[in-house]
Amino acid sequence: MLLADQRPGRRVCLLAMDQQGITARVICRIHSPSALAAGQHLASAALEQMLSNDPWKRFKASVQLEVKALPKPPSAGLPQLYD
Numbered sequence: 001m002l003l004a005d006q007r008p009g010r011r012v013c014l015l016a017m018d019q020q021g022i023t024a025r026v027i028c029r030i031h032s033p034s035a036l037a038a039g040q041h042l043a044s045a046a047l048e049q050m051l052s053n054d055p056w057k058r059f060k061a062s063v064q065l066e067v068k069a070l071p072k073p074p075s076a077g078l079p080q081l082y083d
Contacts (some may be wrong), residue, residue: 001047006067010082013073 009038022040025031031039050056060069 001043002050005051006063007070010073 001015003012007014022036025036026033
């Protein structure tokens with residue numbers, strides 16, 4: 001989610017990849033759906049606090065040149081791991 005905050009133009013794709021990873025963890029029985037839901041809830045609360053604090057805002061501003069220099073993703077997008 002922090003990467004999606006850094007790259008708002010890629011937010012939808014990044015969050016979709018995140019969801020694929022979550023689903024894979026359930027399919028592979030690494031975690032239960034309830035454990036992942038609890039983790040997402042905790043992460044959302046932590047993210048809300050982090051995005052609003054001054055150190056994150058300063059960090060985000062300090063890396064803008066590096067973020068702009070990142071390679072562009074392929075026009076076809078990133079591959080989907082599974083349906």
